Amino acid sequence: METGHRHRAIFRATRMVGPLVRALWSTTRKSISSSSASSSYLKPFLHARAAGISRSFSVATATAAANAAAPGGALDPSRLRNVAVIAHVDHGKTTLMDRLLRQCGAEIPHERALDSNQLEKERGITIASKITSISWKENELNMVDTPGHADFGGEVERVVGMVEGAILVVDAGEGPLAQTKFVLAKALRYGLRPILLLNKVDRPSVSEERCDEVESLVFDLFANLGASEEQLDFPVLYASAKEGWASSTFTKNPPDDTKNMSKLLDAIVKYVPPPTANLDEPFQMLVSMMAKDDYVGRILTGRITSGVVRINDRVHGLHSTDSGVVKVEDGKVVKLRKNRGMISYDVDCAGAGDIISMAGLKSPSIGHTVANVEVMTALPTVELDPPTISMTFGVNDSPLAGLDGSQLTGGKIGDRLLAEAETNLAINVIPGLAESYEVQGRGELQLGILLENMRRESFELSVSPPKVMYKFEKGVKLEPIEEVTIEVNEEHVGVVMEALSHRRAEVTDMGPVPGNFGRSRMTLTCPSRGLVGYRSVFSSDTRGTGFMHRAFMAYEKYRGPLGNVRKGVLVSCARGTTTAYALMSLEPRGTLFVSPGVEAYDGMIVGEHSRDTDLDVNPVRNKELNNIRSAGKDENVKLSPPRRMTLEEAIGYVASDELIEVTPHNIRLRKRYLDANKRKTMSKRPKE
Numbered sequence: 001m002e003t004g005h006r007h008r009a010i011f012r013a014t015r016m017v018g019p020l021v022r023a024l025w026s027t028t029r030k031s032i033s034s035s036s037a038s039s040s041y042l043k044p045f046l047h048a049r050a051a052g053i054s055r056s057f058s059v060a061t062a063t064a065a066a067n068a069a070a071p072g073g074a075l076d077p078s079r080l081r082n083v084a085v086i087a088h089v090d091h092g093k094t095t096l097m098d099r100l101l102r103q104c105g106a107e108i109p110h111e112r113a114l115d116s117n118q119l120e121k122e123r124g125i126t127i128a129s130k131i132t133s134i135s136w137k138e139n140e141l142n143m144v145d146t147p148g149h150a151d152f153g154g155e156v157e158r159v160v161g162m163v164e165g166a167i168l169v170v171d172a173g174e175g176p177l178a179q180t181k182f183v184l185a186k187a188l189r190y191g192l193r194p195i196l197l198l199n200k201v202d203r204p205s206v207s208e209e210r211c212d213e214v215e216s217l218v219f220d221l222f223a224n225l226g227a228s229e230e231q232l233d234f235p236v237l238y239a240s241a242k243e244g245w246a247s248s249t250f251t252k253n254p255p256d257d258t259k260n261m262s263k264l265l266d267a268i269v270k271y272v273p274p275p276t277a278n279l280d281e282p283f284q285m286l287v288s289m290m291a292k293d294d295y296v297g298r299i300l301t302g303r304i305t306s307g308v309v310r311i312n313d314r315v316h317g318l319h320s321t322d323s324g325v326v327k328v329e330d331g332k333v334v335k336l337r338k339n340r341g342m343i344s345y346d347v348d349c350a351g352a353g354d355i356i357s358m359a360g361l362k363s364p365s366i367g368h369t370v371a372n373v374e375v376m377t378a379l380p381t382v383e384l385d386p387p388t389i390s391m392t393f394g395v396n397d398s399p400l401a402g403l404d405g406s407q408l409t410g411g412k413i414g415d416r417l418l419a420e421a422e423t424n425l426a427i428n429v430i431p432g433l434a435e436s437y438e439v440q441g442r443g444e445l446q447l448g449i450l451l452e453n454m455r456r457e458s459f460e461l462s463v464s465p466p467k468v469m470y471k472f473e474k475g476v477k478l479e480p481i482e483e484v485t486i487e488v489n490e491e492h493v494g495v496v497m498e499a500l501s502h503r504r505a506e507v508t509d510m511g512p513v514p515g516n517f518g519r520s521r522m523t524l525t526c527p528s529r530g531l532v533g534y535r536s537v538f539s540s541d542t543r544g545t546g547f548m549h550r551a552f553m554a555y556e557k558y559r560g561p562l563g564n565v566r567k568g569v570l571v572s573c574a575r576g577t578t579t580a581y582a583l584m585s586l587e588p589r590g591t592l593f594v595s596p597g598v599e600a601y602d603g604m605i606v607g608e609h610s611r612d613t614d615l616d617v618n619p620v621r622n623k624e625l626n627n628i629r630s631a632g633k634d635e636n637v638k639l640s641p642p643r644r645m646t647l648e649e650a651i652g653y654v655a656s657d658e659l660i661e662v663t664p665h666n667i668r669l670r671k672r673y674l675d676a677n678k679r680k681t682m683s684k685r686p687k688e
Contacts, residue, residue: 075140077277077353082142082303083268084159084192086183087169088176088549089148092199094126096169096241097145101341103244103261104134119449127449129155129289131301131355132339136265142355150179150482150551151443153186154384154426158288158366160186161382162303162355165272167264168194168218172206172238173515175214176221178485178551185225193231195267201252202240205515208250211238213514235271237264275303277352282372283307283315285356286379290366290423296335296359300370303355305379307372309333310349317364318371320378329363330373365422384425387440388480388528388552391447391651392464393417394436396661398670399575399601404663405460410435413454413461420450440469442552444532448648451662455647460663462670465654468529470558477558480528486538487513487521488546495541496522502563503530527559528552533566533652566655568614570607571671572600576620580637586617592642593669594619603674605658608643616676645669657682 085093120127126147133142144163146156160166166187170176176184187194196218198211215236222232239246239261246264247254289301309315310333317328336347337357350356364370367381395401395410402408407416414429417437421429427450428440441447444466451463471478484505488496497507505526513519531550538548570590580596592607600606606619645653650660650667657679661668673679 075351075354077279077351078274079139080142080274080353081139081165081268081272082144082163082275082353082355083272084144084146084156084163084166084187085169086146086156086160086166086187086194087148088171088174088179088183089125091148091169091171091174091180092241093148093169094145096167096197096199096239097132097143099241099244099261100143100265101132101134103265104136105341119452125149127152127155129159131159131289132341133355134341137269139269140354141265141268146183148179148183149443149445150182150549151441151446152426153179153182153442153552154424156183157186157384158382158425160190160192161286162288164192164275165268166192166194167197167268168234169197169199169241170214170218172198172201172211172214173203174487175217178483178549180218181221181225181483182551184221188222188225188227188231193271194234195264195271196234196236197246197264198236198238199241201238201250202243207515210514211250235267237267239264275353277304278306279308279351281306281352282375283309283313284369284371284375284377284379285309285358286381287364287366287368287370288382291357292423293359298362298364299337299357299359300361300364301355301357302370304350304352306352308349308351309336309356309358311336314373315361315370316373317361318369318376318378319364319367320369320381325376325378327376328368329361331361333358334360366425382425385442385552386469387426387428388442388469389444389447389466389532390438390440390469391466392432392436392438394434394462394464396460396462396663398462398604398661398668398674400599400661400663400668401460404665405458407454407457407459413437413459416454416457416459443528444648444651448646448651451647451651455662455664458664460661463651463660463662464672465656465658465660466532466651468527468532471555478555479558481525481553481556482528482531482550483553484524484526484531485521485549486524486546487519487548488542490518490520492542492546493520493522496538496546499534499537499541499565500524500526500530502565503527503534504559504562505530525553525556526550530562530565533649536649536652564612566653568609568612569605569655569658569669570609570615570617570619571676572604572606572619573602573616573676574618574620575601578606578619579622580639581623582619582621583639584637586619587640589615589617592640593645595642596639601670601674602676603671603679605669605671 085097087093117127126145129147130145131142133140144159146159168184170180184194198214200206201211219232237246237248238250244261245254245259246261248263284305284307285302286305287300287302291299293299313333315333316330319326319328335358336350337344338347361370369378393413395413396408414431414437417429417439421427426442426446430438432438439447454461468479486496503526505524507522507524509523511521513521535548538546570586578594578596578598578600583592583596586592586607590608590610594600594606600619606617609615645667647667650669654660654669657672659670659672661670671679673682
């Protein structure tokens with residue numbers, strides 16, 4: 001009987017697909033004349049739909065899409081669910097999104113498909129939030145994938161206001177860590193009731209007792225963050241995103257017929273409330289994300305708070321200021337677009353509660369309100385945590401400037417930085433003196449990603465070392481404090497504790513790692529300035545076996561000056577090409593950063609000194625030649641490989657009197673003042 005019902009349901013759904021494909025094809029033909037890019041996006045969507053009819057989960061997708069195209073245009077808000085996937089770094093968010101997309105019929109070109117940025121693919125991390133939608137049992141699920149690193153916390157903060165629910169992914173082996181606390185605090189502040197998903201339960205070290213222990217730790221975390229009674233009653237699911245299944249009870253190998261993500265999708269529909277929205281009110285939308293397109297200009301993305309928006313509607317941008325609401329720009333909607341799976345397609349209208357992208361306005365940015373022309377009320381904006389460090393970006397004035405890049409002037413650097421600040425609210429740009437710009441952000445990784453993107457766009461610039469953003473309240477100096485979670489082998493605990501004591505860290509908790517014999521986990525609080533540049537030192541101290549996670553905690557009283565955390569440097573005193581003969585005599589002095597055949601100049605840093613003082617050296621010296629032959633006089637030069645620094649390592653390494661020279665092909669360290677006599681004069685001045 002049940003089989004017969006299923007066959008009849010599939011037959012009815014198959015009959016519905018024919019008109020759907022014809023309707024989509026006619027829409028595609030209409031849009032070809034206005035946007036060839038849109039038609040190229042829709043073709044794979046149509047082919048995927050036609051090819052996927054035989055799969056049972058495509059029936060649900062097709063049915064929901066048919067309902068979405070019903071007369072009246074906008075989706076019924078009661079069938080919408082807006083959900084963010086939040087977690088600590090490497091706990092499995094993007095892999096989970098892959099499995100959810102595949103479960104609902106989307107074509108996944110490769111693993112971690114939503115990490116589409118080139119840097120995201122190279123580094124294996126999520127940098128920017130991504131929005132897509134899937135259909136499940138006649139419901140439209142708008143899913144938001146968020147970054148896990150603390151440096152990209154602004155991406156989490158600006159999207160939690162768009163959603164009504166969240167999936168909190170926690171590694172069942174590691175448990176809740178520093179960033180778990182950060183993202184959970186943001187979700188609870190907006191009144192969300194997260195669904196707890198314990199991921200990676202298929203690992204051999206994860207047992208049911210361990211899952212119960214992690215669940216208790218998460219419950220304590222909820223309680224410490226001030227969760228309400230309803231939020232404390234969170235549903236719990238167990239999953240292996242890598243294997244592609246979720247379960248409501250603990251298991252390591254579910255039956256084949258339940259080895260999918262149905263339980264999680266059902267939990268989203270059941271526990272995440274639909275948006276409270278009214279289609280009859282005037283249109284209003286808060287802009288949460290922004291992008292630029294070469295054809296349609298600025299694309300604004302956000303959740304529609306009320307009303308319905310259609311193509312060619314007259315709208316305006318509003319911005320709330322201290323003096324009142326200011327109108328930013330008048331215009332009309334020229335394009336509406338939604339993401340479904342891995343493709344983007346145009347729609348004619350969208351209603352309250354839905355997440356939509358629109359084009360037509362040139363001036364509004366993130367935090368502004370887009371509304372019908374009769375509306376003059378701006379929606380409340382998202383409050384972001386303050387930046388904790390700042391760096392100064394300026395024109396590259398070294399002797400080798402202009403050899404690699406094409407974007408060299410201060411004006412072009414400023415335009416690029418201001419454009420970045422428009423799309424990324426976690427970055428502030430303040431123009432300074434002499435074509436320099438102070439860039440404020442959350443950490444060296446975030447600013448390193450910005451610098452790496454500028455390198456690839458052929459920019460050349462000089463960058464100062466990061467400075468911590470202090471606060472003064474009632475005459476007391478406050479500094480940003482971060483919570484640090486460290487997991488190391490027991491033999492490395494001593495060296496790590498000693499290094500962090502020089503950086504003014506204080507231990508709050510320490511104990512063995514459950515299920516890992518010989519491993520210890522420490523929780524510390526440490527000033528942000530003490531952690532700058534420590535990650536590379538930590539990797540060396542632990543021989544690459546340690547894990548360190550950090551997240552901003554609060555501003556606290558200044559903890560005093562740091563201990564000696566870095567040695568002196570070897571500074572070139574001549575310009576030319578480095579030679580193996582010269583470097584051979586410099587190797588006993590310390591660690592070299594350059595190899596033979598590299599261009600050097602006065603004031604360029606070529607290595608780290610073995611002592612605490614700087615040393616001027618000549619790395620371009622050649623062997624003097626004469627006309628006397630002698631057997632065995634020439635030495636066989638053997639040099640150790642130089643220490644190659646990444647951009648993030650260089651940012652954490654440089655001292656206050658040094659700069660980083662960033663070009664498309666090279667990263668060089670240099671002194672702020674290239675002349676040795678000027679350096680001696682400036683070193684006698686009192687420090688700030």
